[in-house]
Amino acid sequence: MRNKVASYLALLVLTSLLLGAAGCRASLKMATTTSLYDTGLWGYLEPKFEKKYNVALDILSLGSGAAFEYAKRGDVDVLTIHDKANEEKFIAEGYGVERVPFAYNYFLIVGPASDPAGIKGMNPEDAFKKLFETKSGTFVSRGDNSGTHSKEKAIWNAAGFDYEVVRKAGAWYIEGGKGMGPTLQMASEKQAYTLTDMGTYLSYKSKLNLVPIVDKGSILLNVYSVIAVNPQKVKGVKIDLANSLIGFLTSPEIQKLIGNYGVEEYGLQLFIPCAGAEPK
Amino acid sequence: MPLIETVDLCQKYSGRDILKNINIKVDKGEVFALIGPTGAGKTTLLRLVDLLEMPASGKIYFDGRDATESKKVRFEMRRRMAFVIQKPIVFNISIYDNIAYGLKWRGAKKSSIRAKVSSILEMIGLSAYKNRDARTLSGGEAQRVAIARAIVTEPEVLLLDEPTANLDPLSAAKIEELITSIIPQYDTTIIMATHDMSQGQRLANRIGVLINGEILQTGDPGEVFTSPESREVAEFVSADNIIDGVIVSSEEGIVAVGIGDNKIIEAISNYPVGEEVCACVRPEDITLTLSKTTSSARNSFIGQITRVVSTGPLSRIEINCGFRLVSLVTKRSAEELALEKGKQVYATFKATAVHILKSKTL
Amino acid sequence: MAEIWQGLVKAVELIVSFDPEVMSIAGRSLTISVTATLLAGVICLPLGSLIHFNRFIGKRTLINFIQTFYSIPTVVVGLFVFLLFSRAGPLGGLNLLFTPTVMIIGQMILITPVLLGLTVSALSGVDKAISETARSLGASDFQTVVIVLKEARFAVMAAILLAFGRAISEVGLALMVGGNIRGFTRVFTTAISLETSKGDIELAIALGIILILIALIINIVLNRLQQR
Numbered sequence: 001m002r003n004k005v006a007s008y009l010a011l012l013v014l015t016s017l018l019l020g021a022a023g024c025r026a027s028l029k030m031a032t033t034t035s036l037y038d039t040g041l042w043g044y045l046e047p048k049f050e051k052k053y054n055v056a057l058d059i060l061s062l063g064s065g066a067a068f069e070y071a072k073r074g075d076v077d078v079l080t081i082h083d084k085a086n087e088e089k090f091i092a093e094g095y096g097v098e099r100v101p102f103a104y105n106y107f108l109i110v111g112p113a114s115d116p117a118g119i120k121g122m123n124p125e126d127a128f129k130k131l132f133e134t135k136s137g138t139f140v141s142r143g144d145n146s147g148t149h150s151k152e153k154a155i156w157n158a159a160g161f162d163y164e165v166v167r168k169a170g171a172w173y174i175e176g177g178k179g180m181g182p183t184l185q186m187a188s189e190k191q192a193y194t195l196t197d198m199g200t201y202l203s204y205k206s207k208l209n210l211v212p213i214v215d216k217g218s219i220l221l222n223v224y225s226v227i228a229v230n231p232q233k234v235k236g237v238k239i240d241l242a243n244s245l246i247g248f249l250t251s252p253e254i255q256k257l258i259g260n261y262g263v264e265e266y267g268l269q270l271f272i273p274c275a276g277a278e279p280k
Numbered sequence: 281m282p283l284i285e286t287v288d289l290c291q292k293y294s295g296r297d298i299l300k301n302i303n304i305k306v307d308k309g310e311v312f313a314l315i316g317p318t319g320a321g322k323t324t325l326l327r328l329v330d331l332l333e334m335p336a337s338g339k340i341y342f343d344g345r346d347a348t349e350s351k352k353v354r355f356e357m358r359r360r361m362a363f364v365i366q367k368p369i370v371f372n373i374s375i376y377d378n379i380a381y382g383l384k385w386r387g388a389k390k391s392s393i394r395a396k397v398s399s400i401l402e403m404i405g406l407s408a409y410k411n412r413d414a415r416t417l418s419g420g421e422a423q424r425v426a427i428a429r430a431i432v433t434e435p436e437v438l439l440l441d442e443p444t445a446n447l448d449p450l451s452a453a454k455i456e457e458l459i460t461s462i463i464p465q466y467d468t469t470i471i472m473a474t475h476d477m478s479q480g481q482r483l484a485n486r487i488g489v490l491i492n493g494e495i496l497q498t499g500d501p502g503e504v505f506t507s508p509e510s511r512e513v514a515e516f517v518s519a520d521n522i523i524d525g526v527i528v529s530s531e532e533g534i535v536a537v538g539i540g541d542n543k544i545i546e547a548i549s550n551y552p553v554g555e556e557v558c559a560c561v562r563p564e565d566i567t568l569t570l571s572k573t574t575s576s577a578r579n580s581f582i583g584q585i586t587r588v589v590s591t592g593p594l595s596r597i598e599i600n601c602g603f604r605l606v607s608l609v610t611k612r613s614a615e616e617l618a619l620e621k622g623k624q625v626y627a628t629f630k631a632t633a634v635h636i637l638k639s640k641t642l
Numbered sequence: 643m644a645e646i647w648q649g650l651v652k653a654v655e656l657i658v659s660f661d662p663e664v665m666s667i668a669g670r671s672l673t674i675s676v677t678a679t680l681l682a683g684v685i686c687l688p689l690g691s692l693i694h695f696n697r698f699i700g701k702r703t704l705i706n707f708i709q710t711f712y713s714i715p716t717v718v719v720g721l722f723v724f725l726l727f728s729r730a731g732p733l734g735g736l737n738l739l740f741t742p743t744v745m746i747i748g749q750m751i752l753i754t755p756v757l758l759g760l761t762v763s764a765l766s767g768v769d770k771a772i773s774e775t776a777r778s779l780g781a782s783d784f785q786t787v788v789i790v791l792k793e794a795r796f797a798v799m800a801a802i803l804l805a806f807g808r809a810i811s812e813v814g815l816a817l818m819v820g821g822n823i824r825g826f827t828r829v830f831t832t833a834i835s836l837e838t839s840k841g842d843i844e845l846a847i848a849l850g851i852i853l854i855l856i857a858l859i860i861n862i863v864l865n866r867l868q869q870r
Binding site: 008011012015025027029034038043046056058059060061070072073074075178179181182185204207234235236237 | 681728729731734740741822827839840
């Protein structure tokens with residue numbers, strides 16, 4: 001009987017040791033935005049990074065809101081996102097080291113070919129104004145504090161609207177609460193308008209019944225940046241590996257690859273490299 | 281030194297007294313039957329002896345040692361005993377495994393287990409079914425397995441709680457056969473609880489009568505049967521005729537008991553004149569005739585039959601002789617005499633068949 | 643409905659070609675859930691026996707408490723475990739967030755109420771006379787517990803299967819504490835969730851079918867073992 005208790009305890013101790021050992025693996029944890037992840041760019045770049053630096057790259061695909069939160073908690077070491085306002089706040093609060101843009105593309109408003117609200121070719125602010133005033137088209141919003149959602153709010157603000165008012169404006173404004181891909185699918189189902197980044201739109205285009213409606217306007221600029229979490233404010237983050245990733249993304253070789261990504265498949269560039277400099 | 285001894289043993293459940301001051305001694309190799317009506321406390325007493333429960337007060341001595349000393353001591357002693365409960369309970373594994381478990385728990389070697397279990401299976405006649413799921417057995421077969429399971433561990437004391445109570449007569453007979461064959465083979469001491477007086481008589485060396493939580497009489501079966509020491513015992517052993525009266529005369533060991541209405545029952549007793557007593561007569565000791573007999577029996581009463589009940593080969597005849605008498609005759613005799621309700625008969629019995637009890641004033 | 647057929651076809655393709663990604667996901671899902679179930683079993687069977695065989699104040703309340711957590715939402719457990727193991731949390735120093743290890747721990751926490759509660763239920767279903775008989779035959783307390791568990795083995799096995807089912811089929815916890823990292827913490831349920839959100843319905847259905855097949859095989863194997 002004593003033997004049984006002893007071996008039972010030994011089993012528990014051994015298991016605990018084995019389980020604990022998992023915490024010692026060398027890895028860099030990165031949070032990336034769902035719209036970036038869903039384009040497949042990371043699937044393409046991940047093995048290259050892992051091979052070059054001989055470290056596992058653990059990629060978590062999250063909404064920007066969650067990404068910032070995880071970074072503040074120290075659960076990820078580096079972020080790749082596209083939410084300029086919140087990124088600057090993140091750095092101002094001391095959580096991030098530096099905002100390093102590495103690629104950009106444009107947001108666009110897509111919608112049904114029939115364009116019921118008649119906003120095709122307008123600039124973004126005017127298009128939103130018309131949608132609000134005429135209520136003649138449905139709009140699907142991300143509604144999830146993502147980078148895309150932040151951009152949408154920025155456009156409403158630029159058009160002179162209080163976002164809280166817009167939210168309650170009526171049945172024509174739908175908050176999906178989903179990632180970019182599913183949001184596009186919902187818009188397609190409902191034949192509604194939505195704001196999307198070029199990358200995700202192109203990846204999903206074949207499955208959708210939506211066309212570009214508004215694609216010109218400086219406010220539509222969508223910059224992807226990489227930010228290392230500040231080790232001075234957040235304990236335990238791996239700054240060296242984070243810096244390696246930053247170096248990797250801004251290196252000429254990888255910048256070229258980013259620029260070429262998707263060209264063959266879609267006939268357009270999904271991302272325009274910008275190596276650390278803020279594009280105009 | 282007795283193998284099992286209880287001293288002033290008492291047990292209570294939820295404040296109710298179940299056993300009061302039980303004092304019994306069982307010697308090594310004895311078969312001791314604990315008889316009494318259902319609810320008398322027989323199961324509780326057996327459980328206490330098997331050390332499955334702690335008594336409210338009192339002591340139990342096993343082989344001279346206080347069994348209530350410590351949990352460890354209780355456990356060791358329990359391993360030297362085995363208990364078979366009334367309900368045939370088997371584990372839902374094979375018959376072989378059921379029987380083997382007691383030995384497995386004691387750490388016996390596989391080969392030794394195999395030998396012992398096989399021989400016991402032979403003894404109970406279930407060798408062919410050893411791999412069968414024990415749940416598929418009938419009540420009688422399950423009880424046989426339960427007994428085999430108990431004796432395979434070669435216990436010094438075997439406790440049986442109404443082992444045949446739930447079984448049909450054929451299975452019951454087989455179990456009794458098993459019990460009687462175990463005794464010489466394993467030299468086990470057996471304490472058996474039963475409400476069946478005749479079973480106690482058949483199988484036991486000594487009987488203890490437990491009624492309402494108290495041991496009212498212990499002695500050898502014949503003694504208890506014919507000479508109950510109290511009214512309750514008398515009622516239990518079916519000395520059906522218990523007649524109250526007073527001793528009116530006593531001469532050379534023969535007394536006359538006045539039972540009212542100027543009637544006298546003659547009996548053998550040493551009680552003095554004036555003593556209030558009960559006269560007990562067993563039904564089978566009363567002979568019935570249609571006319572007055574000239575036999576040597578000193579007690580003869582005329583009366584009318586009030587009831588005739590036949591069970592199997594016997595007939596119970598209730599007679600009103602001014603007081604109630606019950607006679608047990610063979611069915612054949614009843615038929616030959618054409619006994620039926622309303623018929624007038626003479627009920628006769630010897631003085632030696634009368635057992636005199638002191639009347640207890642409650 | 644054509645998607646289901648397409649999904650079925652894709653499932654067969656993936657299985658027959660031993661698709662490496664799917665193999666890796668399958669292996670990981672099984673390892674995590676089987677380990678979680680085994681470890682939970684090692685804790686819950688003795689603990690359940692302790693609870694069943696002993697009388698103590700608040701026993702009824704404890705059992706009710708355990709039963710309350712049978713169907714606790716997996717995201718809630720996920721959130722709780724996340725907060726526990728996050729770097730900012732009390733166990734952050736162990737560096738276990740977003741690893742298969744923390745998923746095992748999380749699933750263990752998730753299925754313990756079910757396994758514990760059903761073990762106590764299973765033991766309660768065994769006739770008291772069984773444990774009395776065992777004791778009277780000389781079984782020690784430990785040996786008595788073992789034989790009663792053996793009597794209840796069908797009900798106990800059902801509990802284990804249910805616990806395993808809950809572990810391998812949950813998404814909320816795996817997503818929150820695992821992070822769905824490709825090649826490291828991605829399991830069937832999180833992969834299905836991801837593929838669905840990406841719009842690749844066919845692949846999602848294929849993965850779902852494979853998961854069901856695996857669960858079916860495990861069920862059959864365990865039932866065979868029980869017959870013996």
